[in-house]
Amino acid sequence: MTEGEAARAAEEKPSRNLLMRVVVAAVLAPLAIAIAYVGGSFWVALVTLAVIGLYVEWLMIIGLARDTRVVTYGIVAFALAGGCLATGRIEIALIILCIGLLATAVIAPEQRHWVAAGFLYAAAAETASILVRLDVAKGFVTLMFVLLIVCVTDSGGYFAGRGIGGPKLWPRVSPKKTWAGAIGAFAASLIVAACFAALDLGRTGPLLLLGGMLSIVSQLGDLFESAVKRRFGVKDSSHVIPGHGGLLDRLDGFVAAIVVAAIFGLLRSGADGVGRGLMVW
Numbered sequence: 001m002t003e004g005e006a007a008r009a010a011e012e013k014p015s016r017n018l019l020m021r022v023v024v025a026a027v028l029a030p031l032a033i034a035i036a037y038v039g040g041s042f043w044v045a046l047v048t049l050a051v052i053g054l055y056v057e058w059l060m061i062i063g064l065a066r067d068t069r070v071v072t073y074g075i076v077a078f079a080l081a082g083g084c085l086a087t088g089r090i091e092i093a094l095i096i097l098c099i100g101l102l103a104t105a106v107i108a109p110e111q112r113h114w115v116a117a118g119f120l121y122a123a124a125a126e127t128a129s130i131l132v133r134l135d136v137a138k139g140f141v142t143l144m145f146v147l148l149i150v151c152v153t154d155s156g157g158y159f160a161g162r163g164i165g166g167p168k169l170w171p172r173v174s175p176k177k178t179w180a181g182a183i184g185a186f187a188a189s190l191i192v193a194a195c196f197a198a199l200d201l202g203r204t205g206p207l208l209l210l211g212g213m214l215s216i217v218s219q220l221g222d223l224f225e226s227a228v229k230r231r232f233g234v235k236d237s238s239h240v241i242p243g244h245g246g247l248l249d250r251l252d253g254f255v256a257a258i259v260v261a262a263i264f265g266l267l268r269s270g271a272d273g274v275g276r277g278l279m280v281w
Contacts, residue, residue: 029151036133036143041086043133048082051126053247054255057237058118061229061248062111073103074119078126085130090271097123125255128262131274135265138275141201145192145279146214146261150254152188153215154222160184174226182219189215206281210264214257221256225249 035042055074059065077100084093101119108115132146133139161181169177193211197204225248229237237246261278269277 033144033147036147037140039133039140044082044086044130047126047129048078050247050251051082051122051129052078053240054125054251055118055122057240057246057248058121058228059115061232061234061237062114062118063232064108064111064115067109069107070104070115073100073107074122076100077103077119078122081123082126082130085127085134088134090131093127097127121255124259125251128259131271132258132262132265132278133275134271135273135275137273138279140275142261142265142275142279143258145196145201145207145210146257147254148192149189149211149214150218150257152192153185153218154253156188157181157185157219160187170223173223173230177223185219186212186215202279203281207279210261210278214261217260218253218257221253224256225252 032046035046052075055078056065056071059067059071059074064070077096081093081096081100084090084096101116101123104119105112105116129143132142135142157177158181160183161176161178164178164180164184166178166180168175169179169182189211190208193207194204196202196211197207201207225237229235237248240246262274265274265277267277269280
C-alpha cells in the first residue's frame with residue numbers, strides 16, 4: 001500500500017465507523033424506547049440483561065471473566081434483584097444485591113476491590129433504571145429526559161470536538177476529548193431541556209439546571225469508564241455493539257446520569273415517585 005492509499009484509508013475509517021454507529025443506533029434506539037414505553041416486565045428484563053452485560057464486561061476488563069463462580073453469582077443476584085424490583089419489593093432486592101456484593105468479592109481469587117466496584121456499578125444501574133420507570137405518572141417521561149440528555153451529550157460532544165478541536169479535556173484518560181466537545185455537549189443538553197419545558201413537561205428553570213447537571217455527570221461517567229479501561233490497558237470493553245464497542249462503552253454516561261437522577265428523585269419523593277421527584281418542581 002502506497003503512502004497516499006494509506007492516508008485515504010485512514011480518512012475513510014472514521015467515516016465508516018460513524019456510519020456504522022448511526023445505523024446501529026437507528027435500529028437499537030427505537031427498540032429500547034418502545035420497551036421503555038411498555039415498561040413492566042419487558043423493561044425490567046432489558047435492564048437486567050444490560051446490567052449483566054455491564055458486569056461481565058467489567059470482569060473482562062479486569063481479567064476475571066473466566067472465573068465462572070464470580071460471573072455466576074453476579075448474574076444470579078442481578079436476575080433475582082430485577083424480579084424483586086419489578087414487583088416493588090425494593091428492600092428484598094437491596095438485600096439480594098448486598099449478598100451478591102459480598103459473595104462475589106469474597107470468592108474472587110484476586111482484584112476483589114475491583115470486582116466489588118464492578119458489581120456496585122451494575123447494581124446501581126439496575127436499581128436506578130428500574131425505580132425511575134416504576135413511577136406510573138412520570139416514569140417514562142423522566143427516563144426519556146435522561147436518555148435524550150445523555151444521547152445529545154454524546155453526539156454534541158463528538159461533533160463539537162471534531163469540528164472545533166482545541167485543548168484536550170483530560171488527555172491522559174481520554175486523548176480524543178476536548179474542552180470544545182464538553183462545552184458543545186453541555187449546550188446540546190440545554191436545548192433538550194428547553195424542548196421538554198416548551199412541551200410543558202416541567203418548569204424551564206429546574207429542567208435547564210437538571211439538563212446541564214446530568215450532561216456534566218454523563219461526561220464524568222464516560223471519563224470514569226475510560227480511566228478504568230486505561231488502568232487495565234483495554235481499548236474497548238467488548239465488541240458486542242458494532243461501531244460502538246461494548247455495553248460499558250455505550251452506557252457509561254447513561255449509568256452515571258440515571259443513578260444521579262434516581263437519587264434526586266428518591267430524596268424528593270421516595271421510592272414510589274422517583275420520576276415525579278426529578279421532573280416536578
